[in-house]
Amino acid sequence: MEHLNYHHVAPSRAKGSKRQAIVGVVASGDLEVLVERTLPDTECEVNIRTAVEGFGDVWKAVVADFVERRSPGGLKLSVNDGGARPDMVALRLSQAARAVADQS
């Protein structure tokens, strides 16, 4: 099991007011993302637990791209990976950002 941790400065606060949400499932080829609005408005943290080792560079690139596209300021995202491919990871992260943007 590999643990990866990324901190980013986000250009702006994530939209919406919802405190937390979960998207995805822990299944083979999929992943679960818990998103919590717990950080200062310009920070973003992504913690990853994955059984597939050796893809640190790819994770780093996926997370950086996510921060740039979605500007998830204030969000802490915890990823439980079931061996998802990067396209699925990118989609789930974006879904997580949208899930907390929805009005509760």
Place this chain on the structure above:
Amino acid sequence: MTVLDTARRARDRRLQAGAQYAQGKRVARENATALLEAVIQSGDRVCLEGDNQKQADLLAVSLAAMDSNKVHDLHMVQSGVVLPEHLDVFERGIARRLDYAYSGPQSTRIAHLLFGGKIELGAVHTYLELFARYYIDLTPQVALIAAVSADRHGNLYTGPNTEDTPAIAEATVFKDGVVIAQVNEIVDTVPRVDIPGDWVNFVIESGTPFYVEPLFTRDPAAISETQILTAMLAIKGIYAPYGVARLNHGIGFNTAAIELLLPTYGERLGLKGKVASHWALNPHPTLIPAIESGWVKQIHSFGSEVGMEPYIRARSDVYFTGPDGSLRSNRAFCQVAGLYACDMFIGSTLQIDLQGNSSTVTADRVAGFGGAPNMGSDARGRRHPSKPWLQAGKEADPGGPAPLRRGRKLVVQIGETFGDRNAPMFVEHLDALKLAEKLDLDLAPVMLYGDDVTHIVTEEGIANLLLCRDADEREHAVRGVAGFTEIGRGRHAGMVQRLRTRGAIRRPEDLGIDPLDADRRLLSARSIRDLVRWSGNLYEPPSRFRNW
């Protein structure tokens, strides 16, 4: 005086040698190996019918059981290397040389035997190319074919899986070869004649149906959201602007997603009746919702698909059927149709390099290509115009004089940037090159050449290679849709941005698509059971696809 009928006299001797095991044309199953040993001679070219789907399995087992002291050094020419026995003949020293087109399930073992020197490889062909060579320089002395039933005259009924049989039988029988057929049963009258009796020399009743592989059934339950996104991109970014009415689909999940999105997403875009109406395609179960929704005018098929027969029979407006009501497929004609009468091929691959070359061969699997290189290539002999063909030609050569400008077939590769076990789809060098080096081949087994590929679709967007003017632009169009692979991360951001401005790269947002809308609810069927329902309970899926 030169003797020019030696082959005919040799055939007569073969027939005479085989006759001792036959009553009329009929040979008992237990004498199958003895018959083959009598008819086949060392060094013969033998076509063992191994199609994409239908397998002459009894004859394959009988061939592999021959005594290699009696018969050896055979040259096997066959479409598919699918059954274990297809390779047993090499391991046992019965056969030495192989020319083929496709090897799905045996692709690992075939690589092993190639590396071990047990197989002398002629070439890996596309189907149409191999059939062509049956008539020029790879004509079989003996053909071993499969059919559903025969009458006592040897007339054969192939059922829906006619596939390669006519092409093989014609090449053999009219060049003094011997045709031996295995049939499930011998009957008084066949439902229709697919192969005339005077083409067939011996018939063996196998007693059990020949093996058919359900290759074209994709379970909608296994389609991912990313695959749905690629399908949305393809429909809105390619089918719609070019107006692609005549086409062929590969067998992957991305194209299955497209089929399932036509009645939902495609309908919403107002494309019904404008795209995807005329097909060269096997009877894909995932096309059922589009057929039932009135999208599809007609389909010609290479082969059939397990469980689709009752549905096809009831939808004869759409499929080609015989006077008996069942499907008539024909791989040779359908390949020709795909080459000359379709404006688009869209399919998946395993590897794409920076020039857009594409291959399904990996370091330890020699899968072959089947029909893809033929479907996925520009027909240089084509002369009839159509809107998509002309438009693609214009994009490639905007300055050329219209009446003299060749059109172009749309050849689209679609897939996620990473495949199974996170293997990147985009690579610097194809594994096919390493294989060619290892086996000392003159030609690397490339499935689609980059200069035939017009578009690449991934979850990141669409690369339109028609709009690229030099190798550098092409490379960056590829990199620009290669996602987080090393190739994708090696892009020059400014260059990609320039290509995007010109439409040579189009992102989902450029097409008005929100990736977050890629939802499984867009699929017109989300399970095999949904497909059965759509078919009015006519589709009978194989048991391995049933979970109810």
